[in-house]
Amino acid sequence: MKHIIIYIPFLISLLSGMLLVSICTRKNQDMSFFMKTFLAAGIGLGLSAQITYLSFLFLNQLNLFFIMLFHAGMLFTLFIIKLLLKNDSLSEFPIKNISFALLSGTLLVVLFLFIYPLWQYAKFYPHGGWDAWQVWNFKAKFLHLSGDTWTNLFKPMMWRTSPHYPLLLPLINVWGWAMSNQPVSVIPLATSIIFTILTAGLLFLGLLQNTKSYFSTFAPLTFLTLPFYNIIATSQYCDIVLSFYLFASLLCLHSFLLSNQPSYTALAGFFIGFLSFTKPEGSIAAGILFLLGGSAIFLHSKNKAWPQKRSPLLVFCLAVLATAALTVAFQLVHSPGNQTYVNGLFSSEKPVTFLRLNIIFSFLWRELANPHWNKIWGLLGVGIILSKGRCFLGKRAIFPLFIFIYMFIVTAYYIINTNFEIIWWLNVTLFRIYFSLLPVFTYWIFESLLSRHK
Amino acid sequence: MPKINAERIFKPLFLIFNGRNCFLILAFFIIFTNSQKLSKDIISRKKIREKNPYIFHGIKFSGLKEILHNAEYIGYYTDKDIDNTLDALQFAQAQFILAPIILDLNNTEHEFILFDCSSEAVAMKRIREIKAIPIRKNQFGIILAKNPKYMFTNQKQE
Numbered sequence: 323m324k325h326i327i328i329y330i331p332f333l334i335s336l337l338s339g340m341l342l343v344s345i346c347t348r349k350n351q352d353m354s355f356f357m358k359t360f361l362a363a364g365i366g367l368g369l370s371a372q373i374t375y376l377s378f379l380f381l382n383q384l385n386l387f388f389i390m391l392f393h394a395g396m397l398f399t400l401f402i403i404k405l406l407l408k409n410d411s412l413s414e415f416p417i418k419n420i421s422f423a424l425l426s427g428t429l430l431v432v433l434f435l436f437i438y439p440l441w442q443y444a445k446f447y448p449h450g451g452w453d454a455w456q457v458w459n460f461k462a463k464f465l466h467l468s469g470d471t472w473t474n475l476f477k478p479m480m481w482r483t484s485p486h487y488p489l490l491l492p493l494i495n496v497w498g499w500a501m502s503n504q505p506v507s508v509i510p511l512a513t514s515i516i517f518t519i520l521t522a523g524l525l526f527l528g529l530l531q532n533t534k535s536y537f538s539t540f541a542p543l544t545f546l547t548l549p550f551y552n553i554i555a556t557s558q559y560c561d562i563v564l565s566f567y568l569f570a571s572l573l574c575l576h577s578f579l580l581s582n583q584p585s586y587t588a589l590a591g592f593f594i595g596f597l598s599f600t601k602p603e604g605s606i607a608a609g610i611l612f613l614l615g616g617s618a619i620f621l622h623s624k625n626k627a628w629p630q631k632r633s634p635l636l637v638f639c640l641a642v643l644a645t646a647a648l649t650v651a652f653q654l655v656h657s658p659g660n661q662t663y664v665n666g667l668f669s670s671e672k673p674v675t676f677l678r679l680n681i682i683f684s685f686l687w688r689e690l691a692n693p694h695w696n697k698i699w700g701l702l703g704v705g706i707i708l709s710k711g712r713c714f715l716g717k718r719a720i721f722p723l724f725i726f727i728y729m730f731i732v733t734a735y736y737i738i739n740t741n742f743e744i745i746w747w748l749n750v751t752l753f754r755i756y757f758s759l760l761p762v763f764t765y766w767i768f769e770s771l772l773s774r775h776k
Numbered sequence: 777m778p779k780i781n782a783e784r785i786f787k788p789l790f791l792i793f794n795g796r797n798c799f800l801i802l803a804f805f806i807i808f809t810n811s812q813k814l815s816k817d818i819i820s821r822k823k824i825r826e827k828n829p830y831i832f833h834g835i836k837f838s839g840l841k842e843i844l845h846n847a848e849y850i851g852y853y854t855d856k857d858i859d860n861t862l863d864a865l866q867f868a869q870a871q872f873i874l875a876p877i878i879l880d881l882n883n884t885e886h887e888f889i890l891f892d893c894s895s896e897a898v899a900m901k902r903i904r905e906i907k908a909i910p911i912r913k914n915q916f917g918i919i920l921a922k923n924p925k926y927m928f929t930n931q932k933q934e
Contacts, residue, residue, distance in 0.1 A: 439818055442822065468875075482864075483871075540804065544806055547813075549817040697806060708796070708798060708799045771799050
């Protein structure tokens with residue numbers, strides 16, 4: 323019983339997310355019950371982490387009573403809003419087509435069977451990889467135990483723990499410890515498995531919704547069966563969290579462009595805000611998505627009448643503002659700034675060299691061909707060729723545009739920041755960049771090939 | 777001689793082996809090979825854990841918190857090269873286990889100093905140099921010492 327009780331915070335998050343998603347998508351009849359649930363879990367966990375951060379921001383310490391009270395107030399408010407909007411409701415987590423729901427449910431169960439291998443990988447190192455407990459789990463433990471001295475986390479002497487990194491993952495884990503009242507290692511482990519299943523499940527459900535093809539099951543299986551992917555996903559790093567919020571943001575934007583349902587813009591906005599609080603790369607990705615998504619929504623709605631033209635963009639901007647506000651607060655109030663940055667363009671001690679450029683560009687390709695990916699990037703490359711250009715056209719252009727801009731900025735950062743020895747730095751970080759992009763890439767290629775939309 | 781209609785023969789083949797289906801066949805092949813690797817990898821990992829149960833090496837720093845109860849910072853003295861991955865790992869493990877106490881690397885001015893040296897002799901030499909008083913030593917050679925400046929005070933440090 324005690325084992326179940328410690329997961330109650332995650333169930334509260336799921337409930338909050340479900341209420342918020344059901345309110346946002348009340349006029350959206352296309353979205354399945356499963357899809358809403360998977361999106362709701364991500365939104366709920368993001369909200370809970372942000373509420374936990376509010377406790378530190380306003381009360382200068384972890385105050386579980388405040389956090390629980392805030393959750394109770396939020397649940398009550400969302401419930402009342404849902405009741406008031408009930409007459410307006412066209413769909414209540416609909417299961418309209420029973421055979422479709424049963425089949426997609428069965429395929430989801432197949433995906434859930436992967437909890438076993440994930441569990442096996444996760445418990446091999448129950449404290450996670452060493453970066454996990456040096457950075458993420460250390461921060462979570464520190465936030466949980468430090469009382470009003472929690473800002474010591476941002477002291478210069480803590481540079482090894484990257485104090486400028488945003489705190490979404492540690493805060494999810496701190497919230498997860500609300501019932502155990504001590505930093506038990508099973509919660510970060512469970513968080514990593516939850517986000518892996520959410521990513522894989524959302525990839526399947528998003529593809530199923532937008533392509534109506536049951537071959538969508540293949541997409542998450544390509545990487546869920548990959549040992550290297552499982553190792554990174556369950557190592558308790560923040561990359562799986564970043565990967566989930568990045569993919570969810572792009573999926574919602576793409577679904578809006580396909581279905582024209584404004585509810586997707588609200589969800590995309592929420593996800594982009596949470597994405598910005600994951601890691602510095604997440605903040606960059608969120609910035610790109612905000613500009614790219616905003617432009618796509620504006621262009622998509624430009625020929626429509628006034629309310630339809632303005633409201634999706636307005637809802638999108640408000641949703642981003644609501645969830646990214648705490649990232650801005652973190653950057654302004656707490657983040658000590660990046661202490662591991664040397665601008666190689668102006669540094670005489672560590673200048674940018676031609677050799678450095680050469681190493682970076684060769685690594686970008688070499689990592690894709692690394693045997694630990696077991697040719698998965700080759701498969702996706704072949705998919706680009708077989709799509710005969712479909713993957714670059716129309717509403718899917720948002721994917722290659724995002725990937726190109728994101729990789730351009732990441733590469734520029736590798737070139738300009740000469741603080742680290744480049745071969746070591748690429749060896750320990752580049753695979754994570756590709757790891758977090760993998761679900762986005764997989765969705766893009768599978769959707770181009772399975773979809774009937776041109 | 778009957779005329780062979782090549783288009784009639786090959787058209788169904790082109791329909792079957794279109795871009796989409798070729799991609800799905802390749803994807804199936806990747807999933808199949810991945811699954812084999814995955815199952816082999818899981819079996820080997822289970823065997824490894826049966827032989828060598830998981831030990832978190834940071835455990836060598838546990839049991840100090842009852843002595844360090846009010847400390848915000850303590851010194852962490854080492855003669856090892858902290859840029860070396862294994863030594864950096866040891867420092868990170870100590871920091872993780874002792875959180876929320878912050879370890880101040882090679883600063884011996886704090887009330888408590890943790891000595892994690894390449895040998896006990898090196899640690900004791902340094903302890904004598906700074907006239908610290910060893911108060912706890914464990915089987916892993918980790919020594920906790922108290923700075924004599926704080927011997928008769930209980931003041932909280934910054």
